[in-house]
Amino acid sequence: MKKAFPTLFTYVLLTITALAPFEAWAQYRSAIDVQEWPAGKIVLTSGDTIYGAITFHRTEEIVNVQSKDGLLRTYSPVNVQYFIAQEQPSGRPYTFKSLDWDLGRDYSKFKKPTFFEQLNQGPVTLIMREDYYQKKPANVPLANNQYYDSRYYAQNPEWLAQIDELYYLLLPNSEIVTLRNVRKDLHKLFGKKSKSVKKYVKEHHLNYEKPHHLVAIVNYFNSLVAETAVNAMQTEN
Known part of the structure; x- marks a missing residue:
């Protein structure tokens, strides 16, 4: 060996x-x-x-x-x-x-x-x-x-x-x-959108230990942030 x-x-x-x-x-x-x-x-x-x-x-x-x-x-x-x-x-x-x-x-x-x-x-x-x-x-x-x-x-x-x-x-x-504890620290930062992200992770069988999965998770959170911003702008108008 x-x-x-x-x-x-x-x-x-x-x-x-x-x-x-x-x-x-x-x-x-x-x-x-x-x-x-x-x-x-x-x-x-x-x-x-x-x-x-x-x-x-x-x-x-x-x-x-x-x-x-x-x-x-x-x-x-x-x-x-x-x-x-x-x-x-x-x-x-x-x-x-x-x-x-x-x-x-x-x-x-x-x-x-x-x-x-x-x-x-x-x-x-x-x-x-x-x-x-x-x-x-x-x-x-x-x-x-x-x-x-x-x-x-x-x-x-x-x-x-x-x-x-x-x-x-x-x-x-x-x-x-x-991110000392990647999963825990991410969801702490995700705040009110944490629940939506967890649902996305479960539906797509993502793993917090895999780099490309982590990228997908953070990108999904970013998409939620962008969606919220767009909705806020539409409400103001």
Whole structure:
């Protein structure tokens, strides 16, 4: 069982290497906290836009862009408004914004520009960061006929580094709310519309632990907010 991890990881690396010359890979991790895309753009606080291959170092909070002329530039959140990385050849975008954040410290007035991945559009925006820890799983993924879970990154024969998605809500007033208990905290924020959202979740068999389901839940809440605003305007008229 101990030999299964390097075998699987070697297979993944070989697959990426084989695809890389054609730029057919979507995005991959060269390390547990480093993601790379073959195309994208960075919009700076100065207003300048730079295009090229994107490398995002999540832990270090820096993003690199390598333009076609080979020039490599490095930026921190303080220099960036947002950046968009794109899969190839699908063109699927991944959007990251630099937001002023209190680092999750309650009642702190200190805020620091920090990168968050934006998962949707709307009055209430679901945003995400990642955390990492070592785990020795009970069920080991096998290279021949079992499974591959993108939350795991093989580092040695016995341990895997696991990726934890940490979710937050960006409110219209730019406040960032930490979702420590995702389901409970979401419905607290949904207020009077919580009952309608719960009904929607049940009818569509949604799971609060799945990112694309969370996006659907927040988007539905946003649609209720928009509907309320429209009804209010019609009443006034």
